[in-house]
Amino acid sequence: VLYLFCAALTEHKILFLSSSYQRLTDACRALLALMFPLKYSFTYVPILPAQLLEVLSTPTPFIIGVHSIFQSETQELLDVVIADLDGGTVNVPECVHISLLPEPLLQQTREALSMVLDPELEVADLAFPPATISVSSLKMQDKEIRAVFLRLFAQLLQGYRWCLHIIRIHPEPVIRFHKV
Numbered sequence: 001v002l003y004l005f006c007a008a009l010t011e012h013k014i015l016f017l018s019s020s021y022q023r024l025t026d027a028c029r030a031l032l033a034l035m036f037p038l039k040y041s042f043t044y045v046p047i048l049p050a051q052l053l054e055v056l057s058t059p060t061p062f063i064i065g066v067h068s069i070f071q072s073e074t075q076e077l078l079d080v081v082i083a084d085l086d087g088g089t090v091n092v093p094e095c096v097h098i099s100l101l102p103e104p105l106l107q108q109t110r111e112a113l114s115m116v117l118d119p120e121l122e123v124a125d126l127a128f129p130p131a132t133i134s135v136s137s138l139k140m141q142d143k144e145i146r147a148v149f150l151r152l153f154a155q156l157l158q159g160y161r162w163c164l165h166i167i168r169i170h171p172e173p174v175i176r177f178h179k180v
Helices: 002-009 021-034 050-057 068-074 105-117 119-123 138-157
Strands: 013-018 043-045 062-067 080-084 089-091 164-167 174-177
Touching (some): 002 105, 013 021, 021 062, 021 138, 062 068, 105 138
Antiparallel strands (some): 164 174
C-alpha cells in the first residue's frame, strides 16, 4: 500500500488488476482516499472497458482498474506499476523508480499501520500479555488508517511556510514556493 501511495504521489502510472469489479473500484477509491487532503488530478478510471485498453499506453499518469482477463494485454507495459489484487502483489518495473517516504516517516507509518491492522503485534513479545486485546470494528479501523495517513501529511508538510517567498515587484504581490 505504501508503494502504491508513493507512486500516486509521485505521479506514476498505476494499474489495478482483479477478477472482481467491486474490488477494482474499492482499491482505486481507497488509494484516492489515502491521499486526502490532496486531490488526484490525472486520469482516474476505476473500471476500464475492454475497448479502451489502448489508453494504458498514454504518457500521462493514471490510476486505472482492469479486469484480470486482460492481464496478457498489460504485460508489454514497461512503465506501469501493476497491483494484482487477486494475488496480493505489486509489480514495479525496473525502469520505474518510486521515491519512498523519507526516514523516519516511512518506518513510523509502517509501524502505525501494522498496529492498526494487527494490534496483537504490539503485545506479542511481552512475557505477560494482557488477557484480551481489543480489535477495532471495520468502521473504526477505517478511521484509524485515515488518521495514520493524515498525520503523515501533517508531518510531511509541516514548516511549509518557511519556503514561501513574497515577490513584490509585480503590481500584485506573488507568493512563490521555493524550497532551499
